[in-house]
Amino acid sequence: MWALVRPWRPGTRPLLADTPTRLLVAVACVVVAALVLASRTPLPTGAMRVVGVAAGHGALLATALAWAGCVPGSGVVAIVLLAAAAAAATLGPAGALAYLAVPLWVAWLARRQRLVALGLAGPVPRRALLAAVVLGAFLGGHLLVSASLTLGVHIRPVGGAGVLAALAYDAGANVLAAECLFRGALFNRAQRRWSFATALVLATAAYVARYLVDPLLPKSVEWVVGAVFYLTLLSAGNCWLFWWSGSLVPGVVSALVFFAAYRLLGTGG
Amino acid sequence: MTRGLAAAAALTLAVVTALIALTGGGPASVLRHGFLLPVVALALAFGRLGGALGTGAALGLYAPVVLLEIERSGLTPETIEGLVTCAVVAGVGALGGALTTRARRQRARYETILTVQRALAGATPLEAALGRLRTVLIERLRAADVGLVVRDGAREVVAGADRVAAGSVAAGVLAVGTSVFVPDVGEGRRPRRVFATPLLVAGQPIGVLAVERVAELDRDERAALDALGVHIAVALENARLTSRQRRFAEELERSVASATRRLEELDRAKSAFVAVASHELRTPLTALQGFSEILAARSLAPEEVRRMAGIMRAEAARLGRIVSDLLDLSRIERGLEPTLHRVPVVVEAALVATADLFRRGVADTIVVDCAPALPPVDADPDALERILTNLVSNAVKYSPPGSEVRLCARRAGAMVEVAVLDRGAGIPGDALARIFEPYYRVPATSTVRGTGLGLAVVKALVEAHGGVIHVESARDAGTRVAFSLPAVP
Numbered sequence: 048m049w050a051l052v053r054p055w056r057p058g059t060r061p062l063l064a065d066t067p068t069r070l071l072v073a074v075a076c077v078v079v080a081a082l083v084l085a086s087r088t089p090l091p092t093g094a095m096r097v098v099g100v101a102a103g104h105g106a107l108l109a110t111a112l113a114w115a116g117c118v119p120g121s122g123v124v125a126i127v128l129l130a131a132a133a134a135a136a137t138l139g140p141a142g143a144l145a146y147l148a149v150p151l152w153v154a155w156l157a158r159r160q161r162l163v164a165l166g167l168a169g170p171v172p173r174r175a176l177l178a179a180v181v182l183g184a185f186l187g188g189h190l191l192v193s194a195s196l197t198l199g200v201h202i203r204p205v206g207g208a209g210v211l212a213a214l215a216y217d218a219g220a221n222v223l224a225a226e227c228l229f230r231g232a233l234f235n236r237a238q239r240r241w242s243f244a245t246a247l248v249l250a251t252a253a254y255v256a257r258y259l260v261d262p263l264l265p266k267s268v269e270w271v272v273g274a275v276f277y278l279t280l281l282s283a284g285n286c287w288l289f290w291w292s293g294s295l296v297p298g299v300v301s302a303l304v305f306f307a308a309y310r311l312l313g314t315g316g
Numbered sequence: 317m318t319r320g321l322a323a324a325a326a327l328t329l330a331v332v333t334a335l336i337a338l339t340g341g342g343p344a345s346v347l348r349h350g351f352l353l354p355v356v357a358l359a360l361a362f363g364r365l366g367g368a369l370g371t372g373a374a375l376g377l378y379a380p381v382v383l384l385e386i387e388r389s390g391l392t393p394e395t396i397e398g399l400v401t402c403a404v405v406a407g408v409g410a411l412g413g414a415l416t417t418r419a420r421r422q423r424a425r426y427e428t429i430l431t432v433q434r435a436l437a438g439a440t441p442l443e444a445a446l447g448r449l450r451t452v453l454i455e456r457l458r459a460a461d462v463g464l465v466v467r468d469g470a471r472e473v474v475a476g477a478d479r480v481a482a483g484s485v486a487a488g489v490l491a492v493g494t495s496v497f498v499p500d501v502g503e504g505r506r507p508r509r510v511f512a513t514p515l516l517v518a519g520q521p522i523g524v525l526a527v528e529r530v531a532e533l534d535r536d537e538r539a540a541l542d543a544l545g546v547h548i549a550v551a552l553e554n555a556r557l558t559s560r561q562r563r564f565a566e567e568l569e570r571s572v573a574s575a576t577r578r579l580e581e582l583d584r585a586k587s588a589f590v591a592v593a594s595h596e597l598r599t600p601l602t603a604l605q606g607f608s609e610i611l612a613a614r615s616l617a618p619e620e621v622r623r624m625a626g627i628m629r630a631e632a633a634r635l636g637r638i639v640s641d642l643l644d645l646s647r648i649e650r651g652l653e654p655t656l657h658r659v660p661v662v663v664e665a666a667l668v669a670t671a672d673l674f675r676r677g678v679a680d681t682i683v684v685d686c687a688p689a690l691p692p693v694d695a696d697p698d699a700l701e702r703i704l705t706n707l708v709s710n711a712v713k714y715s716p717p718g719s720e721v722r723l724c725a726r727r728a729g730a731m732v733e734v735a736v737l738d739r740g741a742g743i744p745g746d747a748l749a750r751i752f753e754p755y756y757r758v759p760a761t762s763t764v765r766g767t768g769l770g771l772a773v774v775k776a777l778v779e780a781h782g783g784v785i786h787v788e789s790a791r792d793a794g795t796r797v798a799f800s801l802p803a804v805p
Contacts, residue, residue, distance in 0.1 A: 294505065
């Protein structure tokens with residue numbers, strides 16, 4: 048038994064240890080430079096979106112990879128892939144499929160056992176996947192019903208090119224980066240220091256804050272309140288799924304299902 | 317059962333929602349109270365988690381009805397009723413779940429304490445009791461592993477590992493006596509929490525209870541584990557005291573049985589002694605009486621008179637020795653030491669005198685072998701004579717006729733060691749340790765005359781002089797009895 052046979056010294060590493068500060072500062076500088084440039088000269092269409100996607104999601108994903116113990120180059124690769132995908136997406140809906148390169152890169156890292164600390168190693172319990180689908184479908188369905196009834200939002204057809212492009216964006220950037228950082232990195236670290244409830248509150252607060260500052264979120268009160276409500280429930284559910292299964296995959300699945308429902312809304316991006 | 321209940325609750329929620337929607341009752345529909353039923357059922361069945369999930373599901377289904385009406389009509393009495401219903405459902409779910417969880421935990425704790433007491437009951441060794449306790453605790457505490465360490469005197473009894481490693485959590489708790497919580501041991505996909513609490517008796521740690529769990533181990537549960545540690549410590553202490561008491565009772569029983577056996581043996585020996593002593597006393601008396609009657613009744617030749625007087629003197633001396641032995645034994649049994657009048661005694665002279673005493677009829681078989689320049693001993697001459705007479709008498713009695721008896725003396729430090737050696741049949745090993753006991757006679761020698769007092773008196777006399785006596789014997793090779801007396805400086 049560990050408590051009887053293994054030596055132990057009190058003390059833990061800082062919560063934010065291994066944060067790639069230099070890389071984040073460099074990304075921030077690029078964003079500031081882009082903003083300054085955009086304020087002085089007109090940039091090509093979608094240029095700021097490319098910078099925003101690469102900087103925003105790239106920073107989240109690079110931080111998560113660094114916390115997992117990957118070399119800084121892994122984060123740089125993720126940022127470059129996101130920038131390339133965002134640039135491709137500006138060319139047309141089919142270009143958004145380039146976002147799928149990012150999960151492939153992450154899967155490649157996971158296959159080499161470099162993302163164990165993010166919960167991306169070993170088998171995924173089927174019951175957890177089923178629970179994730181149920182959770183995402185319940186919240187997404189509820190969102191669709193509530194939004195259509197209370198806000199009068201129309202539902203878009205499922206097979207639309209815009210919806211598929213948005214789904215690719217969620218799979219490669221939005222959901223993947225957020226789940227890797229807020230669940231796989233932040234929640235996982237926090238739950239190994241404090242109680243489940245404390246870790247859940249911390250990760251959920253950070254998760255909700257990340258979406259509240261997202262420029263793509265409609266800024267009306269109804270949408271902000273709705274976002275806080277659903278993202279809180281989604282985050283809490285995903286934290287529980289991560290805690291229960293020890294894997295990040297169910298949380299990603301749950302969030303993908305939920306955001307798929309969100310993309311069906313007329314204002315869902 | 318649980319799945320059925322969960323399915324029934326989900327169905328009830330769906331039916332109530334559908335009925336409210338179909339009847340167009342709105343937020344104030346009387347059907348809204350139907351949401352309480354599955355929420356309460358889930359809270360009672362699954363505790364806090366059930367209450368939370370039931371509340372979440374009920375509010376998820378009912379809130380759109382209320383919010384839609386608020387969108388349409390604003391805050392009307394109907395919508396306020398709907399909001400109150402939401403609050404009631406949330407409150408009932410949260411409170412019911414919390415109370416159910418609390419009650420279940422409390423019950424589980426009592427059951428665990430009972431289980432602990434049952435596991436530690438019975439007359440099993442501590443190792444087995446700890447092993448059993450560990451097994452039941454793993455099950456009761458839903459733990460990934462449980463370790464127990466108990467100090468039992470100088471040793472540590474450990475369940476869950478071979479030993480307690482230095483620097484481990486358990487070693488720290490044993491040393492300091494306070495609980496330690498490790499949120500994660502850093503192994504595995506899920507956090508593995510460890511809590512180690514001391515087993516305290518009278519404020520002192522007698523052991524450690526360590527629990528590892530791949531699940532939450534919140535503050536309440538840690539406090540409960542602290543309390544469980546106290547219960548286990550008390551139960552272990554009781555078990556240890558009971559075990560000690562049982563051992564003591566068994567030892568006492570064995571001692572009493574042994575003492576009883578010895579008393580019975582002593583009683584038998586005394587009875588045998590009375591018979592032997594009567595015979596031993598009567599024999600010289602008969603001789604004295606017979607010869608004295610002959611001397612009184614007849615006129616005999618002077619040589620014959622001298623011969624008879626010699627025999628009478630020898631028998632009277634034997635009678636005197638028996639009486640002296642009895643008196644000495646009586647003093648020994650009362651805890652008194654023999655009275656000694658110690659003077660310097662030349663050992664060689666004493667040995668020669670004793671040898672001469674026994675040489676009549678066995679002239680050349682008693683050999684005296686003294687080391688040169690032997691110092692005199694500080695002894696009572698009469699006591700030394702009785703010691704030597706007893707030992708030589710035994711050697712002559714238990715040796716084959718004509719075999720050699722050797723009396724030796726030599727210096728041994730500040731003492732002089734005297735040994736009497738014979739070439740008799742020897743003393744059996746089991747009897748060797750008992751030959752100095754009063755009344756004891758080696759069973760195979762019952763046909764030889766003797767009271768069983770001689771060696772007991774000899775030992776008492778030697779020890780009264782500050783000496784020691786010991787005997788060595790080999791089957792069919794003879795016996796060597798050696799005693800030491802202090803030399804005169």
